[in-house]
Amino acid sequence: MKRASLLAAAAFFASSIMASAQAAEPLKIGFISTLSGPGAALGIDLVDGFKLGIEHSGGTLGGRAVELITGDDQLKPDVGRQLAERMIQRDKVDLIAGVVFSNVMMAVAKPIFDSKTFMLSLNAGPSDLAGKRCSPYFFNVAWQNDQSHEAMGKHVKDKGYKRVYLMAPNYPAGKDALTGFKRYYSGGEIIGEVYTAINQPDYAAELAQLRAAKPDAVYIFYPGGMGVNFIKQYAQAGLKTEVPLFGPSFSFDETILPATGDAALGVMNTGFWSPDLPNPQNAKFVKAFTAKYSRPPSPFAAQAYDGALLLDSAISAVGGKVSDQDRFRAALRAAKFDSVRGPFAFNNNHFPIQNFYLREVIKDDTGRMTNRLVGTVFARHMDAYHDQCKMK
Amino acid sequence: MLDILRRIVLWGGLALLCLLPMLAEALGEGFYITMMNRVLILALAAMSLNLILGYGGMVSFGHAAYLGIGAYTVGILAYHSDAWFGTESAFIALPAAMLVAAILALAIGAISLRTSGVYFIMITLAFAQMVYFFFVSQQEYGGMDGMQMWSRSDAGPIDLSDNASFYYVVLGLLLVLLYAKYRLVRSRFGLVLRGIRENERRMKALGFPTYRYKLVAFVISGAVAGLAGAMMANLSEFVSPSLLHWTRSGEMMVMVILGGMGTIAGPILGALAFLVLEDVLSEITQHWMIVLGPLLILIVLVARRGLYGLLDPKGEPK
Amino acid sequence: MTLLLFVEQVLNGLQLGVMLFLMAAGMTLVFGIMGLINLAHGSLYMIGAYVAATVQQATGSFLVGLLVALPVAALVGMAVEMIALRRLYPRDHLDQVLATFGLILFFNELVKIVWGPQAYFMAMPDMLSGSVDIIPGIPYPAYRLAIVATGLAVAILLYLLITRTRIGMLIRAGATNREMVNALGVNVDRLYTIVFGLGAALAALAGIMAGPILALEVGMGESILILTFVVVVIGGIGSVRGAFVAALLVGIADTFGRVLLPPAIAEMTIYILMAAILVWRPQGLFPAHA
Structure with missing residues (x-):
């Protein structure tokens, strides 16, 4: 003892x-x-x-x-x-x-x-x-990689868009993105699902096909430079005023916006954070x-x-x-x-349970491109994979 | 004098390579075994490139394709280890990687070797790009993200998951292949190959089927690069298209030149120097590329014969 | 595919084609005359775009940006030629590949230090920001039409330069017989520097034209570089005419490949095209040294 x-x-x-x-x-x-x-x-x-x-x-x-x-x-x-x-x-x-x-x-x-x-x-x-x-x-x-896309899937569904056109680069994150979107989108039709080459600079050919398909909403996942290229060309083709564009925050964040100029202005996007929260x-x-x-x-x-x-x-x-x-x-x-x-x-899998917000690309008082909070799409959202994780 | 120095460096270097794991363990710096594993594997790849570049004068700008396909062969066989053709055995996977790489080299070489000079450089690059895009689009094998291997290959009594054992396996392979290459370039085949590098038209006139000789060298080189890729997959336990990126082909060429083209020990020196340079520079500054770039130009302009050339300033390329 | 859509895609292919031609013309000239394979050609494309964008942001004028960036890129090209590349002409292609690979690393990092790692913006000139109805009901961005027009104009100018001027004569002579030009007592060093500057300016022009459509980012030169290789090789190295035909061929093939084929094959279209052409004609379509 x-x-x-x-x-x-x-x-x-x-x-x-x-x-x-x-x-x-x-x-x-x-x-x-x-x-x-x-x-x-x-x-x-x-x-x-x-x-x-x-x-x-x-x-x-x-x-x-x-x-x-x-x-x-x-x-x-x-x-x-x-x-x-x-x-x-x-x-x-x-x-x-x-x-x-x-x-x-x-x-x-x-x-x-x-x-x-x-x-x-x-x-x-x-x-x-x-x-x-x-x-x-x-x-x-x-x-988790899919979450922002899921949020936009829900938003596009809630807004009642019927003919949705999807585009992403041809790599796993691109496939996951569109899968995530479709997981929460319903009530309409996916009329196109196009995968483009990674780091493809020019989308003129794909945009021509897109216009011909006459969608009423377009969802894209193009991060980084691909995003800049796509967004600029979408606006230049005159499509921005015809068909509303939606995306995850990765295509409309502050590393990208300085390079898109006004082409991204007004676009709705979803993410876990907004600078004006x-x-x-x-x-x-x-x-x-x-x-x-x-x-x-x-x-x-x-x-x-x-x-x-x-x-x-x-x-x-x-x-x-x-x-x-x-x-x-x-x-x-x-x-x-x-x-x-x-x-x-x-969560049990050590990934965050968090809100996902709808944001809009704006210009702030100093003329810099940024995002503003529009609303909350998901409150305390969990990712789709946590039940596959054996941890409690 | 220099000859003695060169011998001291070479044999001393070899002794050091053999003792490295023990030294590293004794000093408690086990990490350097891992780092040297990467050096030796890339040396193997550089050596394979040196065979066609240094001895055959074939400037292949697509050597990453064979490295990559060797790695993917091991990765894919392990991924399907439940299926009838899948395996995690090194005794099957490594030869398979060499075979697949050899077949790829045969196909690419058969077309590319119809051209020469810049056409050859660019067409090998274009084929490597094709292979790159092929694996990028393979969703089942992870596409752009690549695929994780659960463990290193099973080599029976040798435990590859132990870094020191792995090191000796790679070192053994490298030394055996170096010796094989040493014999090869001194054989009749090697003499013809060097003859082609110096003057292909003459060799043709002498009645040598130069195309066939070049193709055989190209295929051997591809197979050895495939082996290097297989070991790389095992080292990282990970396979991805980044191994196939065209800049990798460029880096391999840099290693060959850095070490000394057309020399036996050159590729090892080159791989070592390149990785140490990368490691040291990138720890000093985030902008290390701005030093590396001009350094490369300087090496090409000034130290044409590479590090090995410093030891053997007037010697013929061996 | 409807007829209208087909016409639009042909235009898209043409536009990609003339961009590639601007790049390929410079590269093939430099190769044809100096025997230099220059991987850093894409870096000049990048520098042209960045300089033009910077000047445009400062002055608000695309045209001023263009007029400043062209000579700047030409000067950068000439400086690089005089400092480093000149020494590489007698060397084999391997040395050239390595040294110019080093140049790529240098320029990429330099741009990152000066302009930052984030993508950089270049605005569309206001005059060309609208669309034009090429066929009633099919709007096409005016700027892209301007690219096609510029590319074709440059092609014609280049043709006139090469066939009608003294320097063009030297270029032609140099492409077919380098020693001969030497023997004629022409200041070859200066000719080489000028040709390199011209090639750099053409690459920069391509970069500047692409700027308003694309993100300016580190490494943008490499994605077009490899396509340019393909064009140069298909056209026949050293042949400007070949580069023109091959550029349009690759532009059209790539555009239609992307639209019609599944993505995995579409990404390989032009490489397959190149392999097929080289099997048929190992020296390209219009070999200059035939």
Whole structure:
């Protein structure tokens, strides 16, 4: 009896020494992002948003100083994998965050989970990791890939459009996007579903076919430069005034709008966030981001910022001891932080349960293109894959 | 003097390569085994390119196609491991990868080798693009996103999931193939190939069926690149079209040139130098490409014979 | 496909074709005369577009943007030629591929540093922002018609330049027999620099014309570069006439392939076309050195 309590005391003593030693050392975070090449705009927004989040958490995360080790995956899965292994094996990071693209995410997932390192995805949310291959070490603080599309499917249905034309690039995210849209669209007919080559610059041929099909609504998923190209050409073909265009926020976010000009003005799009969402955390974020980086924040910056706040809340809940993995996981799941997007909770698969909003592209007072909140399409929306995940 | 230095570097380098896993473990830097795995695999790919580029004078700008198809062969066989043709065995998957890559090289080479010079460069590039787009559109195998493999191939008594064992397997393959290449380029076949590089018309006049010789070299090169791809798939446990992107073909050419074209050890030096450069530069600055680009031009303009050339300044290409 | 739609798609194909011609003409000239294979040709396309967009944003005029960007791109091209590429003429194609691959990396990163990683905007000139009814009831963007007209005009000018002027004569002579021009005592270095500048200006023109339709982004040069290769190879390397025919062929084939074929095959259409033509004629349609 006595011995047992002695042991317990010793164990307690030892663990408290370890805890304080750990608290003194900076928290090492491996940050994998796409920083070179055409995908770099999103990757840089993730880094900037995350850094601002740390700054707003008092320059620390949960009281621990942060050492951020960034790596450029160049949008190559094998490079991403090597970065992940370097961070785990050589740099011995406490956790890994970031990752813009789903293909890189899929490649880094295995070494990270195998090594029992926590991974916080700030963007990529492939359906596999939300469903069958969900992991106790994986959290996504952004969204599941399908969700914005589902929201627009519902909106287009609610508005009573009968003849809908769909377009997306011919790759998994494109197929998922249109599947997500169709999951919530009903009451009309899909009269066209067109997949175009990835990074196709010109859509004149497809737009001619589209016009000939006479749809009463068009839904597109074209992220990045493809989105700019499509939106400009849609307006130039005179289609914007004829057939209303709808899309997810990825085609109408602040990384894209400076390049579309007025062509995107007035387009309705759906996303988990809007720069004018009325909550104090968001106002603080938008103001500080714009001031610091002299550009309006994108949703990517917003979700990365949220990621830092989430980590701050969880790390302080465990007193800086992230090595106590069960407690740290529970603290992450609790998600006790003020998200810039309003209500936020984690589902059983560690993906967010959150609102999806309808937004409209506008020009703000300074003449910059941005979005304004129009309404809420889904309240506390769950992704479609969470029942496939075995975690409770 | 330089000859002695060169020997010291080569044999010393070989000894270091053999001891690397133990050294890395002893220093607690296991990561460098992973990194060297990638170096050796890319060295294998660069070596295969060197065979046609350095010895045969065939500037293939589409070598990523064979790397990629080798990787996909392993990935697809593992993906269908429940079906009758599926397998996770390395003893079947690796030869299969080489075979499929060889067949692809045969088809592409048969058409491309009818042309020469710039036409050859561009048509090999165009074929590689076709293969790239083919895999991008394969939804079942993940399309653009690529596909995850559940584990590395099963090599019986050798545990490939252990990085050090994996390293020795790759090193073994590389050394065996280096030796094979060494013998090949000194054989009658190799002499004819080099003769074609120097003056194809003369070789033709001497009665050599040059087209056939070139095609055989092209197919061997494709098969070895396929093996490199198969090992790459195993290393990353992931296969995606990014392996097939045309910039990969460019990078492989850079490795060959960087190390020293038409030399035996060159591709290893080149792959090592390229990856270390990429790793070091990208840690220093986000804008590392702005250094790498001019560096490449400089290498082409000044250090024409690559790193190996520094060791062997007046030697003939070997 | 109705007749009207068919006509519209032919126009779309033509428009893609003349854009490709602007790119291919410069590349094929540089190759035909200097024997240089220049992967960085797409970078000049990108630089032309970015410079024009910047000037346009500052002055509000597309035309001023065009008039500034063309000489700027030509100068950049000539500078690159004099600093680095000149040394590559006697080298083999492999060296040229590698060095110009290095140039691509350099220019892409440079543009990212100067203009940022996000896509950049270039507005449509107001005068051309409307549509024209090509056939009653079928509106077609006026700007795209302007591209077709510009491309055809450049093709004619280039034809006149090559067949009717002294420099054109040298270009023709250089394309068929490089040593001969040398022997004639022409300042070959200067001729090469001028030709390179001309090629750069043509690429920049393509980039500027594409600017209002497309997103200006890092790497935009590479997506058109590979198409340009295909055009140059099909046309026969060194042949401007071949480049013109091949550009229109590729433009039309790509447009109709995208509309009529399933996406997996559509993406490969032009590569299949190229392979087929090279099997039939390994030197392209109009070989210059025949």
